[in-house]
Structure formats: C-alpha cells, structure tokens
Amino acid sequence: MSILDRQLKNNTLSNAYIIEGEDKNYNLVYAKDFVKKVFASKDISTNLEINPDIEIIDKDIIDIGTIRSLIKDMVIRPVNNKIKIYIIHNAQNLRVEAANAMLKSLEELKAYSLIIFTVDNIGRILPTIRSRCQLISLNTTNSQVGIDMDKLSEIFSKVYAGDLSAYYRERDFLLSFKEDKSSLIEGIIRILSDIIGNKYLRKSDFATYHYNIERLRKINLTKIERLLERIEKINRSFRNNINFELGVENIFLNIYREGRQG
Incomplete structure (x- = not known):
C-alpha cells in the first residue's frame, strides 16, 4: 500500500503534495490517478473532464497572472461542498514571483483545498514551498531527497x-x-x-x-x-x-x- 493509499484509507490526507519524477508525463498521469482516488473516496465523479472542482495548470511558463487567477478561484467553495483540487504540473516552470504568491496561498489554504505540484527534480522548487508539502517521489533509482x-x-x-x-x-x-x-x-x-x-x-x-x-x-x-x-x-x-x-x-x-x- 502506497503512502497516498494509506492516507486515503485513514482519512489523513495532507493539503499539499509534491510529486517528483524524472518522467514528466507520468507525473501528471500519477497525479490524475491520485485525484480520481480522492474524488472516489468522497463519492464524487471521477470524470475529470467534466468535474468542476479540478483545475490543472500545465504551461511552459507559469506566471504571476496564472497563479493570481488560481488564488482567486481557491476562495470559492467547491461545487461538491467537499473538496477542490488543483494540479500545478511541471512546477519547476513557476516564475519567482508566481512561486512566492503560491507560497503565501499555501500558508492560508482552506480546509477543502488540495494542491498537487508535479516536478522533475525537487531541487528546482522553492525550499519554502517544499517545507509546506508532502513529497511523493516516483524516481526508481535513489531519488533526490534533500537530506543525507x-x-x-x-x-x-x-x-x-x-x-x-x-x-x-x-x-x-x-x-x-x-x-x-x-x-x-x-x-x-x-x-x-x-x-x-x-x-x-x-x-x-x-x-x-x-x-x-x-x-x-x-x-x-x-x-x-x-x-x-x-x-x-x-x-x-x-x-x-x-x-x-x-x-x-x-x-x-x-x-x-x-x-x-x-
């Protein structure tokens, strides 16, 4: 049983995760599968194409405007009244000002919010963001953890x-x-x-x-x-x-x- 499966079973989900893996495409697939499991555990539709309470940001450059729009959306309660999930794919593409704005929102997350970052290397995301998230590493070889x-x-x-x-x-x-x-x-x-x-x-x-x-x-x-x-x-x-x-x-x-x- 994976860490995420165990947390789902015990109802101990965190509000923020970082999914790290060398395969960027698989990172997104894994994140979506996790989202589906979360929705299913709460009897919410797992069809992400029509579910209004999932937003995926996938851009080569994630600028401050994108993050400001996300932050505005975060204050709106979910349609399902239970949980609202955001995936920020390839979070290493966050501009510095966007990362700082995201950091502030992580400090003030609503109880119904769940943020998932995907990243190819944990070292490419702000340490202050890392400290507020749970890391799930998908790397198959001794994946990078910022500790000896x-x-x-x-x-x-x-x-x-x-x-x-x-x-x-x-x-x-x-x-x-x-x-x-x-x-x-x-x-x-x-x-x-x-x-x-x-x-x-x-x-x-x-x-x-x-x-x-x-x-x-x-x-x-x-x-x-x-x-x-x-x-x-x-x-x-x-x-x-x-x-x-x-x-x-x-x-x-x-x-x-x-x-x-x-």
Missing part, C-alpha cells in the same frame, strides 16, 4: 537499537531542517519504505546506507505502520505551527520506544 540519507539512517538505526543519545548528538543536524521539514519527513518515511523493500521484497539498492537498512531488518510491519501513522500525525501538526523541535524529538522518541518493545 546515510547520516539520517545511521541516527535512525542507533536510536532504534537503544542509543537515544545518538539523537541528541545529531540534534543540530536534524533541527537544521526547520525550513525544509518535508525533506526530513520524507527521508524518515523512505527509510521505513526501504526496510520493507529489503526485508520482504529483497531489494538492496540503497546506495551508501544499505548497511543501516540491513541493521533495521528486524522491524516488523506492525511497528512500521505504527511509526508511519505517528510520523504522519506529527507532519500534519507541523502545518498547525507545532514547535518543530518538539515534533522531531517526538519522532525519535517513538522510534526509540518501538525498538524497546518486543
């Missing part, structure tokens, strides 16, 4: 093994992601995903952090699911301005506790 996965997986494995001091030794490194929370969260989620791949699918393409994933093979699916649910809950709370330091500490305390349980 070797270091993060080492901290994770040591804390899970009972060395909680590893968190405090590397606290400054972890807290340096205050303005790019999505990279930290996606890095932790990727570790859990790679544990599943290594343990149950016999995957071993984790580059330099393979050794740390091997050390975490004893984590079972129940523990992984519990951790994912707690991480998603903390990630949502970040959008409600919970103290970032407390949130990160809570994540690693949960990892430590799962490691102490039989």
